[in-house]
Amino acid sequence: MRLVIDGDGSPVKEEVISLGKEFHLPVVIVTSVDHYTRKEYPAFVQFIYVDKGADRADYRIVKEIQKEDIVITQDYGLASLVLGKKARAFHHNGKEYLIETIDELLMQRYLGAQMRKSGSRTKGPKPFTAEDRQHFKQILREVLQKSSSLRK
DSSP, X not given: OOEEEETTSOTTHHXXXXXXXXXXXXXXXXXXXXXXXXXXXXXXXXXXXXXXXXXXXXXXXXHHXXXXXXXXXXXXXXXXXXXXXXXXXEOTTSOEEOHHHHHHHHHHHHHHHXXXXXXXXXXXXXXXXXXXXXXXXXXXXXXXXXXHHHHO
């Protein structure tokens, strides 16, 4: 099992890395070359850089993931592809994407895009707070604890 982050806009990279260390799991961060960093990371953290362009990181994540990996993304489209490969997917708000509900989320995304295209304004996401960060970390910690106890 690995923790895979859709890294271009993820506000929870450090929390995932912290949990990767705690549970001895590799962390893979897939991001555009626009987000290249020289920051030093522990050896269990791997960066995969992709060319600029819409969905490049998503396609690479789909190529990289394996059954039982956990993907962190806010992209419903990517989440649907991940679920199809028997991996798990979580939003940075801690909510797990599920096969049973992904179609509804994709439809909401489509309808929102149609509204914006016709000139309507839609509300964006609320600012990500320290409490949101802690909530995400607690949810993922519980998931990892349960997974590690099942593997023993």
